[in-house]
Amino acid sequence: MAEDLVLDTAIRDWVLIPLSVVMVLIGILRYFVSKLMRSSQVPDPKIVKEGQVIVRARNLRAGANFIAPKSFRARRVYFCNEENGLLHMPKGQAQNAQAQMFSDPNMAMDMMKKNLSMIIPQTLTFAWVNFFFSGFVAAKIPFPLTQRFRSMLQNGIDLSTVDVSYVSSRSWYFLNLFGLRGLFSLILGEENATDDTQRMMQMSGFGFDPSKSLGAEKDSLDIIQHEWALPKFEQRAETVLKDLVR
Amino acid sequence: MVTKTEETQLNRLENQVDNGGGGAWEYLCLVKKLKVRRPDKVLRHGLSILNDPKKRSALGPDVWTLYEQVSIAAMDCQCLDVAKDCIKVLQKQFPESKRVGRLEGILLEAKGLWAEAEKAYSSLLEDNPLDPVLHKRRVAIAKAQGNFPTAIEWLNKYLETFMADHDAWRELAEIYVSLQMYKQAAFCYEELILSQPTVPLYHLAYADVLYTLGGVENILLAKKYYASAIDLTGGKNTKALFGICLCSSAIAQLTKGRNKEDKESPELQSLAAAALEKDYKQRAPAKLLLLTSALKSLKTS
Amino acid sequence: MGLGFIVGVLGVSILAHAAYSTVQFRGLLKIMEEEFSNPPMNVVIELLLGLVLCMWAALIVPGKFLSIHPDSDENRMVSLPGNLDFMIFNHRAKVFRSEIDMKLKL
Numbered sequence: 001m002a003e004d005l006v007l008d009t010a011i012r013d014w015v016l017i018p019l020s021v022v023m024v025l026i027g028i029l030r031y032f033v034s035k036l037m038r039s040s041q042v043p044d045p046k047i048v049k050e051g052q053v054i055v056r057a058r059n060l061r062a063g064a065n066f067i068a069p070k071s072f073r074a075r076r077v078y079f080c081n082e083e084n085g086l087l088h089m090p091k092g093q094a095q096n097a098q099a100q101m102f103s104d105p106n107m108a109m110d111m112m113k114k115n116l117s118m119i120i121p122q123t124l125t126f127a128w129v130n131f132f133f134s135g136f137v138a139a140k141i142p143f144p145l146t147q148r149f150r151s152m153l154q155n156g157i158d159l160s161t162v163d164v165s166y167v168s169s170r171s172w173y174f175l176n177l178f179g180l181r182g183l184f185s186l187i188l189g190e191e192n193a194t195d196d197t198q199r200m201m202q203m204s205g206f207g208f209d210p211s212k213s214l215g216a217e218k219d220s221l222d223i224i225q226h227e228w229a230l231p232k233f234e235q236r237a238e239t240v241l242k243d244l245v246r
Numbered sequence: 247m248v249t250k251t252e253e254t255q256l257n258r259l260e261n262q263v264d265n266g267g268g269g270a271w272e273y274l275c276l277v278k279k280l281k282v283r284r285p286d287k288v289l290r291h292g293l294s295i296l297n298d299p300k301k302r303s304a305l306g307p308d309v310w311t312l313y314e315q316v317s318i319a320a321m322d323c324q325c326l327d328v329a330k331d332c333i334k335v336l337q338k339q340f341p342e343s344k345r346v347g348r349l350e351g352i353l354l355e356a357k358g359l360w361a362e363a364e365k366a367y368s369s370l371l372e373d374n375p376l377d378p379v380l381h382k383r384r385v386a387i388a389k390a391q392g393n394f395p396t397a398i399e400w401l402n403k404y405l406e407t408f409m410a411d412h413d414a415w416r417e418l419a420e421i422y423v424s425l426q427m428y429k430q431a432a433f434c435y436e437e438l439i440l441s442q443p444t445v446p447l448y449h450l451a452y453a454d455v456l457y458t459l460g461g462v463e464n465i466l467l468a469k470k471y472y473a474s475a476i477d478l479t480g481g482k483n484t485k486a487l488f489g490i491c492l493c494s495s496a497i498a499q500l501t502k503g504r505n506k507e508d509k510e511s512p513e514l515q516s517l518a519a520a521a522l523e524k525d526y527k528q529r530a531p532a533k534l535l536l537l538t539s540a541l542k543s544l545k546t547s
Numbered sequence: 548m549g550l551g552f553i554v555g556v557l558g559v560s561i562l563a564h565a566a567y568s569t570v571q572f573r574g575l576l577k578i579m580e581e582e583f584s585n586p587p588m589n590v591v592i593e594l595l596l597g598l599v600l601c602m603w604a605a606l607i608v609p610g611k612f613l614s615i616h617p618d619s620d621e622n623r624m625v626s627l628p629g630n631l632d633f634m635i636f637n638h639r640a641k642v643f644r645s646e647i648d649m650k651l652k653l
Contacts, residue, residue, distance in 0.1 A: 043376055048408075049409075059441045062443070063439065064440075066439050233470065237474070237490075238473075238517060240480060241520075245517060245524060247628065248626045248627070248628060250620040253625050281628035283629035289649075294649075297652045318634075321636055324636070324640045324644065328649070352636075356636040358637065386632075413633070416630060447624055477617075477618075478618065478623075480616075
């Protein structure tokens with residue numbers, strides 16, 4: 001039964017430890033390679049300006065109650081009018097990011113580089129692990145787990161009788177792949193950690209569209225009610241001074 | 247932003263450092279963090295650190311920012327030799343650095359070679375057309391030459407792109423005030439209040455501008471902003487208290503002829519006057535007489 | 548730090564003890580073949596005590612509370628920073644040379 005599964009020490013010496021070391025080294029190598037390939041991109045003035053417009057509109061929305069109604073209305077018109085308001089985007093001009101990416105070869109190149117530095121080493125190491133270490137039971141974790149963890153910990157072993165706390169070599173590879181982030185942030189510094197999960201998130205969210213956020217900001221600016229806070233402040237100042245004088 | 251606690255800490259450290267009590271590095275860090283302008287002290291204590299090899303090596307990589315800080319302070323004191331030496335050291339360490347290039351441009355400015363400085367900045371801007379600091383330096387050049395219209399023009403152009411930069415708005419407001427263009431200044435201060443609504447100093451400055459503009463409507467508005475400044479400072483800002491008194495008396499004077507019944511409660515003014523008197527009694531008893539006579543003249547007029 | 552930390556440790560150990568005695572109590576009930584409805588009174592009291600101690604320690608140990616009032620000393624702005632990005636150098640320093648004549652030793 002599973003209880004008397006004894007792992008050879010040679011497995012530890014020739015599978016477990018080499019696999020972990022290789023994963024760490026590959027992570028570091030990938031960091032340096034991506035650093036080499038990173039090109040300093042010049043920000044587009046239009047994008048910078050759009051970001052600043054959004055910040056300013058957000059400020060206006062947050063602090064609207066602190067300025068007089070007249071000033072607020074003037075600003076709202078300045079931001080939101082349909083002819084040349086800062087937040088107003090003509091329909092035709094709002095090109096989507098996808099098209100922009102194809103029109104700008106640099107951007108596509110950057111994406112490619114990022115992708116390459118991530119995917120190539122991953123496929124290579126996965127193939128390597130599969131070739132040399134498939135089918136090993138490489139380690140045993142010191143606490144029992146439920147059956148649900150079988151697919152996570154025993155990838156590559158199709159035996160349902162083995163206790164779940166044994167880890168197959170392929171699963172050990174995956175655990176290393178996703179679990180070494182903390183170690184990388186220790187070795188390479190806080191923000192340099194090659195964070196695969198985060199990078200994947202960025203990938204999926206790449207189609208970020210500035211015109212969309214401009215439109216959202218415009219809508220929320222359009223609907224806010226202006227309640228001037230200053231008359232209230234006069235009463236509050238009175239109470240403050242009363243406390244002070246007393 | 248310099249808060250009260252930070253100010254007291256700065257003053258304490260300054261005292262301690264001036265009397266040879268050590269802590270020079272902490273003082274310099276605080277000066278940099280609070281962005282206050284103390285060029286003579288930064289120069290003296292910064293140089294004493296930089297000239298001591300043991301202290302200098304203890305700083306590690308922070309020593310380079312200290313060189314930068316000291317060089318700017320030296321330019322501010324017109325000790326151009328020191329500034330030049332500092333920049334030379336930095337240049338040796340970081341050739342091709344844009345930050346050092348900027349420092350060189352500032353050195354040209356300090357020497358008064360405006361055209362050369364301008365040229366240096368524009369060549370730097372070619373590499374990085376969106377460097378906000380370089381744009382700001384061009385404004386400063388125009389300002390230093392006394393060429394305010396050009397400075398305003400540059401600033402407006404800069405703010406068109408970087409419209410969330412409240413430092414630039416503040417600079418624009420101050421230039422407008424110095425040119426007595428109060429309406430434009432009021433707009434800038436509104437922008438500042440929007441971006442940082444809890445800073446009482448902007449409320450105060452805005453109220454000052456409104457009061458200076460004059461007219462019942464503006465003065466009523468100014469009074470409101472003085473009141474908000476009082477609320478935000480807990481009544482510890484003397485200028486806001488004076489502002490309330492002045493606004494109230496001005497309003498009374500302007501609406502005297504008209505038969506409009508006064509909606510403003512006069513209570514705020516008397517409270518502000520009482521608070522002022524109490525404050526003066528505590529901190530400057532010798533000036534109390536002056537204050538009471540001034541307040542009385544405000545009331546009777 | 549010292550006192551609060553000790554209190555926190557005490558609270559945690561009391562909680563642990565409460566958990567342990569509940570486990571024991573359940574074991575006892577199993578032997579006596581009775582249903583478990585709720586833990587004994589002294590364990591409940593122990594639990595509450597541990598909770599209070601832990602909460603107190605958690606409020607004391609990590610740090611001080613900061614004021615959120617705009618008029619408190621920590622939050623009250625007394626001066627604006629020098630607008631250093633726009634600093635200009637042709638001011639009185641040109642006329643009044645400072646008396647510092649230190650040099651940077653290279």
